[in-house]
Amino acid sequence: MLNGGSSSGKTGIARCLQAILPLPWIRLGVDDLIDALPPSLLDSGSGISFGRQGEVTVSDGFRESEAAWMAGVAAMARAGARIILDDVFLGGVASQERARAHLEGLGVLWVGVHCDPAIAAGREIARGDRVTGVAASQTEMVHKGVIYDIEVDTSHTESLGCARLIAACVR
Amino acid sequence: MLNGGSSSGKTGIARCLQAILPLPWIRLGVDDLIDALPPSLLDSGSGISFGRQGEVTVSDGFRESEAAWMAGVAAMARAGARIILDDVFLGGVASQERARAHLEGLGVLWVGVHCDPAIAAGREIARGDRVTGVAASQTEMVHKGVIYDIEVDTSHTESLGCARLIAACVR
Amino acid sequence: MLNGGSSSGKTGIARCLQAILPLPWIRLGVDDLIDALPPSLLDSGSGISFGRQGEVTVSDGFRESEAAWMAGVAAMARAGARIILDDVFLGGVASQERARAHLEGLGVLWVGVHCDPAIAAGREIARGDRVTGVAASQTEMVHKGVIYDIEVDTSHTESLGCARLIAACVR
């Protein structure tokens, strides 16, 4: 489970993990959930909304879909799939507790993906994201109180280097 | 569950269903599974491969990941999510039986999405797909022996029209 | 030059033309211009903006970039490239006159791409466009006063069929 703010580099690390781990791993994340949701759950008001400072708020409907989606991801793992999951713990440790409940009984490696807020903000511009400011606003709050098995920092280490550190911890 | 060949119009119908159904529905499909898999399971030899005539063959590793993924999708539904699933039943009725086993106990509306092979081949060109010939080759085989609750044909009916026919059957 | 509203099917026709015309043709369009512009020219106020009814308004800065871009496309053609250009003549015949001035001295086949507004609106939903309503609002205005060499209608003819009608007029 990779947790980090937007533009912290989770997807790049996940792709590198798929490339270097000897067995096949499935890559899933919060972006896949968002792609799967109906427009009504992504509109402001009824769903998820992005504030002017980049802060993100989600509705009950979004939260319910997310819970069902996480239950499904856990079931994939129980059915034998090896899964690299990435998420943005907007609620910090409360989000981790929710995830932990879903993943009960499974072997989870909790990975914190850090990135200097100024660097993440620059990468957001370089990626051409239409809404800017999200990266910097999330940098700290997503890690608040969260307990990790390993932490990586993409500020000065490439995705592949971070992936190698993580892979060394994967049984 | 929408079953139909490549370029038959499943994704367009699924998006229209999300737009017209009164409650939120999650949209998932075989393309999401393929996006999630590591490159090694998509390479020829070790994973999925596309033949010169557009025929598709998949390895044991691919099949195992697919089974785990379907188990997870079923678990999402059991956890309360309403899911629009699209698939390409390459094995016809055998694929349906595999899917039926995963979805046991759930209310499933089986939808056949047909399209004239010449029309599907033309849409494949219009979409700019790099590998052509897949659409026409799959048109018939994916429906072989499959039993449906409702069948739509995108040859002469738009996605939204097909979605309305399907929505009328959704409780 | 293919002119038609959003979701009328211009891109699909253009791809089919590339596939069926015997010589290589380059495909360029207003979407490429928009991709090339800086975010500041796409923001409301300083650039292009999409109204609640789907109407589109553009700033002077956008207009200047568009003029330079069209001058360049004309230069590509004068340098020997065969070009399939698609555009949305928001100003109807005035837009055509602007385009005609840029393309002076070049052999141009003016193609009108029509689509029933209800059908275009449905295709907009099926494509998952985030801003809906644009397609229907543009259906009529983009053709106002415009003079064509050939007109096609994607309401009941596939992209490939429309492309065949157009290709027959290309020397």
Add this chain to the structure above:
Amino acid sequence: MLNGGSSSGKTGIARCLQAILPLPWIRLGVDDLIDALPPSLLDSGSGISFGRQGEVTVSDGFRESEAAWMAGVAAMARAGARIILDDVFLGGVASQERARAHLEGLGVLWVGVHCDPAIAAGREIARGDRVTGVAASQTEMVHKGVIYDIEVDTSHTESLGCARLIAACVR
């Protein structure tokens, strides 16, 4: 004009330049040309082809389209557009001379975008490119004999930092 190998970071730098330069700049590059070409010019044999070691070879048809495209880009600049162009000088100094001929009479800032080959190869994996090995193979050859006004290295400097160095040289 930004020249650098695949995955060296040209696009990210170009987006950052658009964001920090006070006037609007248009962003165009070799990827746009490739998007515009017909499939026949991208197939092996008749067009561009990617070898097993990542080397790229292009046909006469591709070269002709590229020349017309560059003539058009130069015309856009002569018509008043400010353009950030990115390219991969597969022929080193010979490519630069070809580009220089097209851009005659225009003010050009030649920018070399360097990246350590091992780092570029890692970024290629992190981006999920299907063909790997291109990045490393191009690292050196694209700069062979090329003369620059300014050179940046993305190995240890972020896109935004590189863009700031370049922007300081833009009149």
